[in-house]
Amino acid sequence: xxxxxxxxxxxxxxxxxxxxxxxxxxxxxxxxxxxxxxxxxxxxxxxxxxxxxxxxxxxxxxxxxxxxxxxxxxxxxxxxxxxxxxxxxxxxxxxxxxxxxxxxxxxxxxxxxxxxxxxxxxxxxxxxxxxxxxxxxxxxxxxxxxxxxxxxxxxxxxxxxxxxxxxxxxxxxxxxxxxxxxxxxxxxxxxxxxxxxxxxxxxxxxxxxxxxxxxxxxxxxxxxxxxxxxxxxxxxxxxxxxxxxxxxxxxxxxxxxxxxxxxxxxxxxxxxxxxxxxxxxxxxxxxxxxxxxxxxxxxxxxxxxxxxxxxxxxxxxxxxxxxxxxxxxxxxxxxxxxx
Amino acid sequence: xxxxxxxxxxxxxxxxxxxxxxxxxxxxxxxxxxxxxxxxxxxxxxxxxxxxxxxxxxxxxxxxxxxxxxxxxxxxxxxxxxxxxxxxxxxxxxxxxxxxxxxxxxxxxxxxxxxxxxxxxxxxxxxxxxxxxxxxxxxxxxxxxxxxxxxxxxxxxxxxxxxxxxxxxxxxxxxxxxxxxxxxxxxxxxxxxxxxxxxxxxxxxxxxxxxxxxxxxxxxxxxxxxxxxxxxxxxxxxxxxxxxxxxxxxxxxxxxxxxxxxxxxxxxxxxxxxxxxxxxxxxxxxxxxxxxxxxxxxxxxxxxxxxxxxxxxxxxxxxxxxxxxxxxxxxxxxxxxxx
Numbered sequence: 001x002x003x004x005x006x007x008x009x010x011x012x013x014x015x016x017x018x019x020x021x022x023x024x025x026x027x028x029x030x031x032x033x034x035x036x037x038x039x040x041x042x043x044x045x046x047x048x049x050x051x052x053x054x055x056x057x058x059x060x061x062x063x064x065x066x067x068x069x070x071x072x073x074x075x076x077x078x079x080x081x082x083x084x085x086x087x088x089x090x091x092x093x094x095x096x097x098x099x100x101x102x103x104x105x106x107x108x109x110x111x112x113x114x115x116x117x118x119x120x121x122x123x124x125x126x127x128x129x130x131x132x133x134x135x136x137x138x139x140x141x142x143x144x145x146x147x148x149x150x151x152x153x154x155x156x157x158x159x160x161x162x163x164x165x166x167x168x169x170x171x172x173x174x175x176x177x178x179x180x181x182x183x184x185x186x187x188x189x190x191x192x193x194x195x196x197x198x199x200x201x202x203x204x205x206x207x208x209x210x211x212x213x214x215x216x217x218x219x220x221x222x223x224x225x226x227x228x229x230x231x232x233x234x235x236x237x238x239x240x241x242x243x244x245x246x247x248x249x250x251x252x253x254x255x256x257x258x259x260x261x262x263x264x265x266x267x268x269x270x271x272x273x274x275x276x277x278x279x280x281x282x283x284x285x286x287x288x289x290x291x292x293x294x295x296x297x298x299x300x301x302x303x304x305x306x307x308x309x310x311x312x313x314x315x316x317x318x319x320x321x322x323x324x325x326x327x328x329x330x331x332x333x334x335x336x337x338x339x
Numbered sequence: 340x341x342x343x344x345x346x347x348x349x350x351x352x353x354x355x356x357x358x359x360x361x362x363x364x365x366x367x368x369x370x371x372x373x374x375x376x377x378x379x380x381x382x383x384x385x386x387x388x389x390x391x392x393x394x395x396x397x398x399x400x401x402x403x404x405x406x407x408x409x410x411x412x413x414x415x416x417x418x419x420x421x422x423x424x425x426x427x428x429x430x431x432x433x434x435x436x437x438x439x440x441x442x443x444x445x446x447x448x449x450x451x452x453x454x455x456x457x458x459x460x461x462x463x464x465x466x467x468x469x470x471x472x473x474x475x476x477x478x479x480x481x482x483x484x485x486x487x488x489x490x491x492x493x494x495x496x497x498x499x500x501x502x503x504x505x506x507x508x509x510x511x512x513x514x515x516x517x518x519x520x521x522x523x524x525x526x527x528x529x530x531x532x533x534x535x536x537x538x539x540x541x542x543x544x545x546x547x548x549x550x551x552x553x554x555x556x557x558x559x560x561x562x563x564x565x566x567x568x569x570x571x572x573x574x575x576x577x578x579x580x581x582x583x584x585x586x587x588x589x590x591x592x593x594x595x596x597x598x599x600x601x602x603x604x605x606x607x608x609x610x611x612x613x614x615x616x617x618x619x620x621x622x623x624x625x626x627x628x629x630x631x632x633x634x635x636x637x638x639x640x641x642x643x644x645x646x647x648x649x650x651x652x653x654x655x656x657x658x659x660x661x662x663x664x665x666x667x668x669x670x671x672x673x674x675x676x677x678x
Contacts, residue, residue, distance in 0.1 A: 138572030197541040204540045204576040231625035233477030237543040237576035286570035
């Protein structure tokens with residue numbers, strides 16, 4: 001699929017979804033839309049992902065050069081920004097599909113719905129859960145595949161990235177591995193999945209289990225994208241639903257170097273690394289024997305490689321298990337621990 | 340409000356909602372509808388709740404004697420049973436409101452919606468969450484009230500009953516106490532609340548926090564109705580959302596005597612009582628210092644009072660805290676521990 005990614009005024013640092021798609025998706029990225037950086041290229045800012053031109057608007061692209069426009073950023077609150085309307089309108093008028101992970105569904109917008117119908121194209125709101133979800137049966141452990149789940153000390157510490165890196169490198173090493181996407185970026189990259197944070201709370205575990213059952217006998221390894229943290233004041237139910245619903249064999253604990261309090265909830269300190277290990281394992285235990293066998297630490301905030309190595313070593317020590325920064329130092333040590 | 344309760348073929352033993360409303364709600368119960376027991380009275384089967392005649396159908400009652408028909412049972416799956424249609428139709432034709440906690444919303448039924456509009460009455464689907472919920476801010480602990488949450492070793496072990504008994508007896512003892520209803524029966528009894536199991540998983544904690552903030556400065560004690568269990572393969576996210584969202588000061592651990600495996604998921608054994616105490620306290624800890632200070636055990640399955648006393652003593656011993664069966668032996672010991 002030939003994709004344009006909308007990332008106005010936020011590329012690259014505040015465009016997590018755009019970056020994830022550029023880095024991991026199996027799409028041909030025709031352009032990134034960012035009116036602040038038009039004329040540059042992706043490679044000017046981010047060296048290690050698919051390169052593409054940055055343009056100011058959808059109208060700058062040939063009408064038949066793009067199959068889908070993908071919304072690659074999310075404003076606080078997850079709503080639609082009216083300054084993007086002209087680009088979405090142009091895309092639909094050109095017969096492009098539109099893919100969005102916003103909380104507010106674009107298919108509910110009257111103009112967009114009308115344009116999509118008129119031009120025979122599709123609006124895919126990936127954050128809209130399927131209608132046929134139900135409660136977990138507690139049987140995810142019956143699949144043949146080994147299930148590896150990323151869990152975290154907080155939100156935005158690298159769970160999606162770690163999942164994607166491990167799955168890609170496992171495949172490159174000849175293993176039959178698949179990703180189980182649970183959030184908007186993962187779903188956009190993989191082209192399927194359940195947006196677990198939007199599922200009815202009673203069906204949280206069931207929506208994960210359904211995916212494990214669907215893929216679990218087709219692959220040797222399933223890498224499940226985790227969400228939130230078991231002690232997050234707001235998002236912990238999503239985390240626990242994924243933990244119990246996946247009945248993971250193996251957990252990889254993700255953390256950001258230097259993070260000491262819950263992001264956006266700074267009055268809550270992060271507990272110690274061993275406390276996280278104990279919490280994840282003990283709350284999983286009556287449902288599945290999930291064990292933390294490795295750690296992934298995001299050291300992007302540390303400029304010096306030596307500092308990064310020290311942070312990795314300290315983290316591995318606290319964890320009592322192998323750890324690394326998967327972007328900075330690769331995945332070899334983690335794959336050895338989880339495969 | 341004058342209420343008729345629909346409980347066809349299930350009164351009293353399989354009509355948990357009907358019994359909860361009869362026992363705790365501040366309504367005048369005009370009749371229970373159960374076609375299998377018509378001609379009897381509630382008091383013939385359940386001695387310690389509000390008495391009322393049992394009739395075969397809504398048409399047996401005077402059209403102007405009832406303000407609302409309440410659906411007091413739930414079939415497996417939570418759908419509407421077509422054998423109830425005639426009663427709901429009669430109620431709406433008489434101008435009665437209809438109150439339902441079913442998963443399938445009666446307001447979406449074309450005939451019922453039309454009849455409600457024609458007869459100027461309301462269909463209240465209490466399991467439909469409000470549209471304006473959002474994520475938790477992590478501030479429930481800032482309210483003045485002491486927050487007491489019932490948690491459980493499993494579903495259906497007495498959390499709703501314990502909450503209602505404690506709140507009622509606290510009020511009777513002169514305390515200013517309110518209930519925070521989180522499930523259909525609690526909502527029907529109290530006439531307000533959020534059905535936490537139907538909330539979007541990201542908003543689970545937020546929907547509880549919203550209720551705590553609404554009531555927390557108006558009362559000295561809030562008794563929060565818990566749901567599920569922290570180790571339930573399907574419902575644990577609901578449990579954890581209530582634990583973190585309420586930021587409870589005090590927990591009362593509810594259990595059923597003799598229960599050894601998770602109901603409906605019998606391949607999962609219940610962990611030990613001290614394990615539950617440790618799990619609830621340690622997963623709460625980074626968000627709020629919630630402590631298990633008492634236990635409630637349902638001994639209804641034990642005929643002999645002496646056996647019940649032994650079960651209570653063994654439970655208190657395992658818990659390391661005061662415990663009782665609140666229906667059989669009253670709430671005195673628990674109130675002393677929680678107030």
